Structure formats: structure tokens, C-alpha cells
Amino acid sequence: MARRLLLSALTLPLLLSACMDQMAPPEQPRPPTPPPIIDPPACSTAPTGLGVAGVRAQVVRAARVGAQGWNAPHVPGEVLIVSAGGKVLGAQALRALAGVQVTEVGPGTRLARTPAGEGDQAFAARLQAAGVRTQPNFVYAALAVPNDPGVPGNAGISIGTLKVNQTYLTRVHAQDAWNVLAGLGKTPLGAATAVLDSGQDTTHPELQGRLSAQASFLDGCPDTTSGHGTATAGLIGAKTNNGVGVAGMVWGGPLIGVEVLGEDGATTLSVAQGLDYAVKQGAKVINISLGSPGNPGDTALDAALASAAKSAVIVAAAGNTAAEGVYYPASHPDVLAVGAVGAKDSELACYSARSSTKLPRALDLVAPGGAGFGACPGATREQDLPVLLAGGGYGLEAGTSFSAPLVSGVAALMRGANPSLTADQTRALLLDSADRSGGLPLLNAEAAVRAAVKASGQ
Numbered sequence: 001m002a003r004r005l006l007l008s009a010l011t012l013p014l015l016l017s018a019c020m021d022q023m024a025p026p027e028q029p030r031p032p033t034p035p036p037i038i039d040p041p042a043c044s045t046a047p048t049g050l051g052v053a054g055v056r057a058q059v060v061r062a063a064r065v066g067a068q069g070w071n072a073p074h075v076p077g078e079v080l081i082v083s084a085g086g087k088v089l090g091a092q093a094l095r096a097l098a099g100v101q102v103t104e105v106g107p108g109t110r111l112a113r114t115p116a117g118e119g120d121q122a123f124a125a126r127l128q129a130a131g132v133r134t135q136p137n138f139v140y141a142a143l144a145v146p147n148d149p150g151v152p153g154n155a156g157i158s159i160g161t162l163k164v165n166q167t168y169l170t171r172v173h174a175q176d177a178w179n180v181l182a183g184l185g186k187t188p189l190g191a192a193t194a195v196l197d198s199g200q201d202t203t204h205p206e207l208q209g210r211l212s213a214q215a216s217f218l219d220g221c222p223d224t225t226s227g228h229g230t231a232t233a234g235l236i237g238a239k240t241n242n243g244v245g246v247a248g249m250v251w252g253g254p255l256i257g258v259e260v261l262g263e264d265g266a267t268t269l270s271v272a273q274g275l276d277y278a279v280k281q282g283a284k285v286i287n288i289s290l291g292s293p294g295n296p297g298d299t300a301l302d303a304a305l306a307s308a309a310k311s312a313v314i315v316a317a318a319g320n321t322a323a324e325g326v327y328y329p330a331s332h333p334d335v336l337a338v339g340a341v342g343a344k345d346s347e348l349a350c351y352s353a354r355s356s357t358k359l360p361r362a363l364d365l366v367a368p369g370g371a372g373f374g375a376c377p378g379a380t381r382e383q384d385l386p387v388l389l390a391g392g393g394y395g396l397e398a399g400t401s402f403s404a405p406l407v408s409g410v411a412a413l414m415r416g417a418n419p420s421l422t423a424d425q426t427r428a429l430l431l432d433s434a435d436r437s438g439g440l441p442l443l444n445a446e447a448a449v450r451a452a453v454k455a456s457g458q
Contacts, residue, residue: 007266007290009198009228010317010327010401070121074136079124081110082133089132096130111137145175150246150386150394157245157394162382164396166246168368171345172406174249176446181417184458190250190412191419193236193285194278194312195405196271197229198222199259201390204230206238206245213281216259217273223263227390231397232289233257234388235405236412245394246386249409249445253416256281261290271329272304279308284415284423287408288316288335289401291327294359301329309334313415313426315408317400318353318363325359336427337361339440340369340403342376343383346438350376352400365434367406367443370398410445414452421452429455 081102083089089097101113112134114123124134149155152170156163169175178188192212199222202211207230216222223229237255238248258278260270271288278286286308308314318339319327330337330353342349351372355362371383373396384396411430415421421429433447 007261007271007292007329009223009226009261009290010320010399010404070124070136072136072138074120074138076120077114078137079112079114079120079127080105080135080137081112081127082135083108083110092130093127093132096127096132146178146241146247146251147243148240148245148247149243151175157386159386159394159396160381162396164382164386166386168385168406169247169249171368172410172443173446174410177410177413177449178251180446180449180453181413184417184453186417188240188251188413189416190237190253190409191284191415192254192256192282193250193287193408193412194256194258194274194281194283195229195233195236196258196260196274196278196286196288197232197290198226198261199224199229200233200257201227201230201388201392202257204234204388204390204392206234206248206388208239210237210239210255211257212254214257214259215274215277217270217277218259218262219267219270221263222259223261225390227388228289228401229257229259229261230390231387231395232287232401232405235385235402236287236409238388246388249406250412250416253412254282256283266290268298268301272301275304275308275314279311283312285408285411286312286314287405288314288329289404291317291319291330293319293321293324293327295328295331298328302332305329305332306334309423311423313408313411313423313430315404315411317404320351320353320399320401322348322350322352322354323356324353325356326353326361326363331359331361336364336407336430338400338404338407339363339366340398340400341366341440341442342369342371342379342398344438345435345442346440348440349398350379351398352403364431364441365407365443366440367403369400369403370396372398407443410443410448413445413449417449418452418456418458420456425455426452 103111105111114120127134150157150166152165156165181188237250238246240247240251258274260266260274314335316330316335318330318337326337340349340352349372370385371379373379373381373384384398385402386394387397389395429451430448433444433451434441435444
């Protein structure tokens, strides 16, 4: 039998009891027919169709247009001329418009093309000095608010006697990241992401049809009860905008299930084989929510991680015992080690692994992992994270197992928005975009996606 390294699932309730006793009995909602998500046709002008189907649109009323207004999203190279009450332009205004391409676009509104070599704001200021009333041709983007009940602002999902929302989406600015992509006419699709974990329940309504590939590398008994792999996969890629349950960080894109974790844990061999398989399947992001305290000196797995990190961003849960330091493989230098914040973004959850005197490896990022009801002082059940349950339905969980998939989902969004990003570039942008205002490197999905888009020149 292969030597086991006690690479176990990093989920807090496993430290509290053998079962997910915080979970409600499985629910089996009847999903309505989801609206299609349609990418608008490519065009060379400003978007007019408000992008993604099934989302709420936001209308922004522009007041006086100063420097701030010109910093708002607008069509470059265009200035709108607004004539109050059909007022005829004076001689000075006509002289200022000499040689400028002007098109009548509606009652009292003309579209002027900014002359070559002149900025839009400078051109507008010159026209205003000549008595012409101007403004930008503002761009109004769709707000990519999915209709899943768990999304903040929607009705919430029932878990036992509680009504809960995915408040962690707001805390990491997921909504804002989706808006960035919607403003570009894109749905929030992720690059291929592999989940190295226990097996996923593909009969769950939120995962049906979501996995593009599956493989098992267990050399022992499969884990058929904890639902750990189902929960982590759902945080990344649960069906979104389908009117049911919760929203995944990505709304679509390849999700690869790689079973490496069984009843007795994972082994060097199962994880190494899983990494190799994920890379061969084209995974650009790999989530590993398992580990072992300390570094066992696993040379074989070290090599497998280093090899996979050449093409994939590897994200791993840091561990669930605060005094042990960052677990392995999260402590590997080519892996992003993710800790968990609880109820406050400025404080690590009481269970989260962190740098220690014994093992000074620092956390790369932190993300909400649940407050740790039953383990952390003051934590309440509704402060834990809503996740998918094996067998259907939803439950509440806590642990770095569930903060890591949020980072993986954002990395997938980044590489989906900008496929030219390398793994190293994606890691660097993720780290640089973290919100450190509270003293911890908190995941910021919006800043990370904006950085990825900017790097593509969009």
C-alpha cells in the first residue's frame, strides 16, 4: 500500500464532528428553464443592447459634465453636442466646428468626431468656450446580477430555519468583477479549472452538465459522504443565472473534476497523477483544498507541483489549525496559499492557518471561509458559507477549503477574460490587486479582473 501523507480535506466541520451537522436535509428544488446567456454580436461602436441576457440594467443620469464625467466610461473619439430647445448654433460655434465631422443623431443632439491629435475632453472644452453645450457619449453597461436566490439582493436560500445569502460575493467584489466583464459585452466565463478533491456529485442540480471531464486517481476507498469535492466545485462553478440556489464565481467554462481524496485521505501518487491529468486536460487553474501540517519533504509532489505551475495557477487551502503554520502543499513556493477570514475582513478566522515561528511561510491571499460556528467565539451559523451538498440541496460550512475556491474562481475569470495571461502573470496580478487596507491581503475580484483586462489592451 502506498505511504499516505495524511493529506486530508481542509474543512472545519470535519474537526468538529464526523458529519456535516450544520447542514439541513437535502432540498431538491425544481429549476425553472434558465434564460439563455447570449453574447452580443461584435461591433465597432458602443454597446446598445445592454450585454448579458437576464440581468438588470443600470441607468446613470449625468449631471454637469466636468473632469469626473469625462473619466466615466464613454465612447472614445466622440463628443455629443446638445442644443437646448433646438437652439441654432451661433457664428462662433460654427467656426469652432469648421472641419469637424458632425452628424445629426436626434432632436437637438449632434455627434461630433474628435479631430485627430486632440483629446475628447480638450475638444469638448474648446467647443464649450465657443458657446457649444457638450457631453461625453457615455457607455452604459449591463449589471451582471444573476437571478440565483443566494446572490446578495435576491431572496436568499433556505437552510434549516435560516434564510441566507452569499454575502462573501460582495466582500470580494465578485459582482463588480462581473460588471467589468458585462461592460465589455462578455459573460463571466472562466478558463478551464481543475478541482483536485473528493468526487463531485454531478447529479446535483447546480452541477449537472458542468463538468467537462472527470477522472479518479484513488488507490483506496472513495469518499462518498462528506461532499467536500461537491462543495468546493460549487463555489467555483455552480450553475449561475438559472434561478436556483447559489451562483458560482464563474458563470461557465470548463470545470474538471479530479478525484484524489478518499476516505483515508490523499497520497503523493494520487495528487501527482491528478496534477498531471489536469494539465493534460488544459487546466489553467487548479484548486487543491487538502493538505497536511508541516512539510513532509515530499520531493515527488514538489516536482509535480513545480511542473504544473508552469502552465496553471495552483491555489491551495492554507489549513485549519492556527498554530501549525501553513500546510503543505499550500506552503510550496509555486502555490498560492489561501487563508480564511471569518466575520471580519480585517481578521483571520480563529481556525485559519497562518505564518508561525516554526513555519514562517506567509499567506498569499485571504478570502471569506466562514466564521466557524461552534469553533470560533461569537460566530453564528448564518456567517458560515452556503455550499452545495452531495445528494442535492445546500448547507453551511467553514474552513480554508472554501476560501481557496474563491481565489481559484477569480483566477479563472482573469484567464478567461485574457487568455494570453501566463500562470506567472496571473499570480502576480492576483497578489498586486489584493485589498490590503485592513492589514490582510484580501481577495479583490474586481481589481484582479480589471488588471487582467488592462493587460490585454481592452
